[in-house]
Amino acid sequence: MSAIASDALVLRTLKLGETSKIVVLLTRERGKVRAVAKGARGPRSRYHSSLEPLSEVRVELHGRQGTDLYRLGQCELVRSAFPAGDRGLETALSLSYFAELLDAFSQEGEAEDAAYRLAVAIVRAAEDGVDPAALARYLEAWLLKLHGLYPPLDRCAACGGLLPRGALRYHRAAHGFVCDDCGPASGPVLPEGARAFVVDAFRRAPAAMTGVPAEAAVLESFHQDLITNHLERALRSQRVMRDVARETRER
Ligand SMILES: [Zn+2]
Numbered sequence: 001m002s003a004i005a006s007d008a009l010v011l012r013t014l015k016l017g018e019t020s021k022i023v024v025l026l027t028r029e030r031g032k033v034r035a036v037a038k039g040a041r042g043p044r045s046r047y048h049s050s051l052e053p054l055s056e057v058r059v060e061l062h063g064r065q066g067t068d069l070y071r072l073g074q075c076e077l078v079r080s081a082f083p084a085g086d087r088g089l090e091t092a093l094s095l096s097y098f099a100e101l102l103d104a105f106s107q108e109g110e111a112e113d114a115a116y117r118l119a120v121a122i123v124r125a126a127e128d129g130v131d132p133a134a135l136a137r138y139l140e141a142w143l144l145k146l147h148g149l150y151p152p153l154d155r156c157a158a159c160g161g162l163l164p165r166g167a168l169r170y171h172r173a174a175h176g177f178v179c180d181d182c183g184p185a186s187g188p189v190l191p192e193g194a195r196a197f198v199v200d201a202f203r204r205a206p207a208a209m210t211g212v213p214a215e216a217a218v219l220e221s222f223h224q225d226l227i228t229n230h231l232e233r234a235l236r237s238q239r240v241m242r243d244v245a246r247e248t249r250e251r
Contacts, residue, residue: 007029009119122139137197137201153198
């Protein structure tokens with residue numbers, strides 16, 4: 001039985017018994033996989049800090065092809081998502097949101113190279129200090145697009161005609177943006193700035209995103225609607241971030 005070697009991002013870990021962990025990984029070779037990391041919770045764990053969420057690692061997985069649970073062999077830390085010290089609360093929360101989002105959109109055992117490259121680029125951009133809110137909207141837009149869930153930004157979902165410049169009007173019944181002739185649209189309306197942000201996101205690397213538009217809140221709730229519809233549940237860390245933001249405001 002030969003081991004599988006793969007680049008991977010750690011998505012999350014779960015406790016297993018007294019001393020071990022189950023690690024959920026996004027691998028380049030096999031998509032999302034679960035692996036048992038024996039002794040990972042012991043004081044002299046061989047895995048040290050390589051199992052922190054969104055750490056970039058090089059792993060060796062043992063187990064039969066198509067197995068539900070691999071055994072984690074070597075796990076070499078390539079790049080930590082949490083370099084010593086300087087993590088603000090917002091960045092830390094954003095990183096856990098990115099990990100949860102990637103986890104929710106990834107299929108077990110199905111390699112998606114585009115999603116893997118996207119994830120790595122996002123983590124590195126976060127590390128380079130790109131606004132975490134811009135990265136969150138960027139990642140949401142791309143994961144939705146890669147799963148065929150982002151409505152076209154230039155064509156009317158009802159008649160196929162070219163959409164005029166300016167704000168975009170979403171119509172739930174058409175699952176997309178519609179032109180004035182095919183309206184009235186149910187909403188929401190994406191203001192011009194939000195539309196420009198998404199157009200940019202689909203053209204540029206995450207490291208090139210300079211900030212979020214003034215209308216970021218509209219874009220955020222539009223994306224959350226699409227995500228919740230697709231997953232049929234809301235994401236936990238999104239809720240946590242909103243609570244923290246509210247508390248910070250109220251203080
Ligand atoms: Zn139309």
